[in-house]
Amino acid sequence: MHEAVDIARIEAATARLAGKARVTPVLSSPALDALAGRRVLVKAECLQHTGSFKFRGGWAAVSALPEGTRGVLAVSSGNHAQGVALAAQRHTLPAVIVMPSDAPAIKIANTRALGAEIVLYDRATADRDAVASALAEARGLTLIPPFDHPEVIAGQASVGLELAEQTQGAGVVQVLVCCGGGGLTSGIALALKARAPQMQVRPVEPEGFDDVARALTTGHVTPNTLRSGLCDAIVTPAPGRLTWPILRRLCGPGLVVSDADALRAMALAFDHLKLVLEPGGAVALAAALFQPDQITGDTVVVIASGGNVDRAVFQRALNEG
Amino acid sequence: MHEAVDIARIEAATARLAGKARVTPVLSSPALDALAGRRVLVKAECLQHTGSFKFRGGWAAVSALPEGTRGVLAVSSGNHAQGVALAAQRHTLPAVIVMPSDAPAIKIANTRALGAEIVLYDRATADRDAVASALAEARGLTLIPPFDHPEVIAGQASVGLELAEQTQGAGVVQVLVCCGGGGLTSGIALALKARAPQMQVRPVEPEGFDDVARALTTGHVTPNTLRSGLCDAIVTPAPGRLTWPILRRLCGPGLVVSDADALRAMALAFDHLKLVLEPGGAVALAAALFQPDQITGDTVVVIASGGNVDRAVFQRALNEG
Numbered sequence: 325m326h327e328a329v330d331i332a333r334i335e336a337a338t339a340r341l342a343g344k345a346r347v348t349p350v351l352s353s354p355a356l357d358a359l360a361g362r363r364v365l366v367k368a369e370c371l372q373h374t375g376s377f378k379f380r381g382g383w384a385a386v387s388a389l390p391e392g393t394r395g396v397l398a399v400s401s402g403n404h405a406q407g408v409a410l411a412a413q414r415h416t417l418p419a420v421i422v423m424p425s426d427a428p429a430i431k432i433a434n435t436r437a438l439g440a441e442i443v444l445y446d447r448a449t450a451d452r453d454a455v456a457s458a459l460a461e462a463r464g465l466t467l468i469p470p471f472d473h474p475e476v477i478a479g480q481a482s483v484g485l486e487l488a489e490q491t492q493g494a495g496v497v498q499v500l501v502c503c504g505g506g507g508l509t510s511g512i513a514l515a516l517k518a519r520a521p522q523m524q525v526r527p528v529e530p531e532g533f534d535d536v537a538r539a540l541t542t543g544h545v546t547p548n549t550l551r552s553g554l555c556d557a558i559v560t561p562a563p564g565r566l567t568w569p570i571l572r573r574l575c576g577p578g579l580v581v582s583d584a585d586a587l588r589a590m591a592l593a594f595d596h597l598k599l600v601l602e603p604g605g606a607v608a609l610a611a612a613l614f615q616p617d618q619i620t621g622d623t624v625v626v627i628a629s630g631g632n633v634d635r636a637v638f639q640r641a642l643n644e645g
Numbered sequence: 646m647h648e649a650v651d652i653a654r655i656e657a658a659t660a661r662l663a664g665k666a667r668v669t670p671v672l673s674s675p676a677l678d679a680l681a682g683r684r685v686l687v688k689a690e691c692l693q694h695t696g697s698f699k700f701r702g703g704w705a706a707v708s709a710l711p712e713g714t715r716g717v718l719a720v721s722s723g724n725h726a727q728g729v730a731l732a733a734q735r736h737t738l739p740a741v742i743v744m745p746s747d748a749p750a751i752k753i754a755n756t757r758a759l760g761a762e763i764v765l766y767d768r769a770t771a772d773r774d775a776v777a778s779a780l781a782e783a784r785g786l787t788l789i790p791p792f793d794h795p796e797v798i799a800g801q802a803s804v805g806l807e808l809a810e811q812t813q814g815a816g817v818v819q820v821l822v823c824c825g826g827g828g829l830t831s832g833i834a835l836a837l838k839a840r841a842p843q844m845q846v847r848p849v850e851p852e853g854f855d856d857v858a859r860a861l862t863t864g865h866v867t868p869n870t871l872r873s874g875l876c877d878a879i880v881t882p883a884p885g886r887l888t889w890p891i892l893r894r895l896c897g898p899g900l901v902v903s904d905a906d907a908l909r910a911m912a913l914a915f916d917h918l919k920l921v922l923e924p925g926g927a928v929a930l931a932a933a934l935f936q937p938d939q940i941t942g943d944t945v946v947v948i949a950s951g952g953n954v955d956r957a958v959f960q961r962a963l964n965e966g
Binding site for chain 2 (some may be wrong): 348354356410434436438597598632638639
C-alpha cells in the first residue's frame with residue numbers, strides 16, 4: 325500500500341510547494357559539534373511557516389484536492405492544525421479544526437488566527453473521530469489526516485529532497501528524525517532512498533512513546549500505553565497503516581530520548597543555534613548530542629521539526645537544560 | 646573619507662564571504678504582520694555564524710589582510726569578539742581578544758572556544774585602548790576595529806546586497822536596522838543605495854543611546870552619557886569617523902525604542918518566528934511592531950542583528966514581554 329507514495333508523487337508535491345513552503349536552512353555550531361564529537365547539521369524546520377514541517381504536508385494535501393472541494397477538516401490541537409489551517413487559508417478554502425475543549429487557549433487562538441473555524445469536543449463524553457466524521461459529512465468537508473495519507477507523506481518528504489541537495493558531498497550517512505506517527509520520517513526516508521540512498525533515516529522518539537523503535541526491533545507494532553507527555557507533538561500511540569511499512573522497509577534502528585535530554589537539547593539550541601525548539605522537535609538533536617555512540621559517521625543530520633512551545637515549557641528548558 | 650567604502654569594495658567583500666557566511670533567511674509571520682499593521686520581513690542575522698552579523702565584518706577584514714600577517718587583535722567582550730575569533734580561526738591566524746576582567750564568564754568561554762586568546766584588563770585601573778595598542782605592537786598583531794573600518798563596513802554591507810536580492814519586488818521602502826556604532830547600518834545603506842535606491846535605511850537605537858537619532862536631527866554628533874544598558878550589543882557612545890558621514894548622507898530619521906519594547910519584541914520573535922534575539926538585536930523589530938505610525942510603506946524590512954543573549958535575560962523577556 326505504501327507504494328502509493330513513490331518518488332513521482334513526492335516530486336509533484338515538492339513542485340507544488342515551491343515558493344509556498346520555506347526552504348529551511350541547515351545550521352550548525354562548533355560548540356554542538358564539540359559536544360557531539362562529530363559534525364551536526366541541523367535542518368531547521370522550526371522556521372517553516374506555522375513553526376513546524378506540518379505546513380508542508382498540509383499544503384501538499386490541500387493543493388491536491390479536486391476543484392469544487394468545499395473545505396477541509398483536521399483533528400488536531402497542535403502543529404497539524406496550524407499547518408492545515410494556513411494551507412487552506414492560502415487556497416481560500418474553509419478549514420474546520422476539531423480540538424478537545426481543554427486544548428490550551430494559545431493553540432486555539434493561533435489556529436483561529438489562521439482563519440480556521442475551531443470546533444471543540446469534550447474528551448470525557450465525546451469520541452473525537454465520531455465528531456469529525458459527522459462534521460465532515462454534514463458540511464461536505466474533506467478530512468486531512470495528520471500523517472497516514474499519501475499526499476501528507478509526500479509533502480513531508482520534500483524535507484528529504486531539500487536535504488539531499490543541501491548536504492550533497494557532506495558525507496552524511498545517518499539522518500535523525502523526530503518521529504510521532506511517522507509521516508515526516510517515512511517521507512524523508514522515501515526521498516533519500518531515491519536521491520541519496522547512502523543516507524539512512526533513524527527515527528527518534530521520547531521515552532514512553534517508542535512504539536516505532538520497538539516495532540523496528542520486534543517486527544510488529546504494539547501501541548504505547550502512555551497518552552500524554554512533554555514531547556506532545558510526537559506522542560502518537562503507533563505508526564500508521566501507510567507509514568509503518570515504509571519505516572520498516574527503509575529505516576535504521578530507532579533512538580529513544582529522555583524528557584530531560586530533550587530539554588537540554590532545547591537549551592543548547594537556544595545557546596548555540598538561536599533557534600526555539602519544542603520538546604518533540606528537539607529529540608533528534610538530543611540523540612545526536614547525548615547518544616553519540618549510537619550513531620555512525622563523521623557528520624550527522626538532525627531534523628529540528630518544530631518550535632511551537634509554550635513560554636513556560638521553554639523557561640523550564642532554560643532552567644533545567 | 647567614507648568614499649573608501651564604495652560598491653566595488655562591498656562587492657569584493659561579499660565575494661570573499663560567499664560560502665563562508667550564511668545567506669540568512671528572510672522570515673515573516675501573519676501574527677506579526679497583524680500586530681504591525683503591515684507586512685514585516687525579518688532578516689534573521691541571529692542565525693549567522695557566531696550568532697550575529699559581526700562574523701561578516703570580521704571575515705571581510707581578516708580575509709583582506711596581506712600575506713604574512715602575524716595575527717589579529719580585537720577589543721570586545723561581545724559579538725565582535727566572536728566574529729573576529731571565528732574568522733581568524735578559519736584563516737588559521739592567531740586572534741587575541743581584549744576584554745574587561747568583569748566580562749561575563751560565558752562570553753569569555755564562548756570566545757575562547759573559537760580558538761582566541763583572551764587578555765583581560767581591569768576596567769578601573771587600565772585604559773582599554775592603551776592595553777590593546779601595547780599588545781598589538783609587542784606581538785605584531787593587526788587591530789580589527791568593531792565598526793569604523795572600511796573592510797568591516799564592507800563586510801556588514803553584504804547583508805544589504807543579500808536583502809536587495811531577497812526582497813526584490815516586495816515593495817519595500819524602509820529598512821530598519823539595529824544601530825550601535827553604525828557599521829551595519831552604514832554598510833546596508835551603501836549597498837542599498839547602489840542596488841535598491843528606493844529602499845531607505847533607518848537606524849533604530851535603544852532609549853538613552855540614541856546618539857545617531859540625535860545626530861541625524863541636529864546634524865552633529867553628541868555622545869551618549871549612559872555607558873551600559875540592556876541592549877548591550879549596541880550601546881556605543883557615538884557613531885564613527887567613517888560611519889557617521891555615511892549615515893548622515895544616506896539614512897532616514899532614527900527611531901528610538903524602550904527596553905520594555907525590546908523585551909516584548911524578543912518574546913514575540915520567540916512566539917511567532919522561533920528565533921532567539923538579544924535585546925540589541927530586537928530593537929528594529931520592536932520599532933516595526935510598536936511604532937507603526939513612524940514608518941512608511943506596506944512592507945517593512947527589519948534586521949534582527951543578533952541572538953547572543955544570556956538565559957536570564959531571555960527569561961525576563963518571556964516573563965515581561
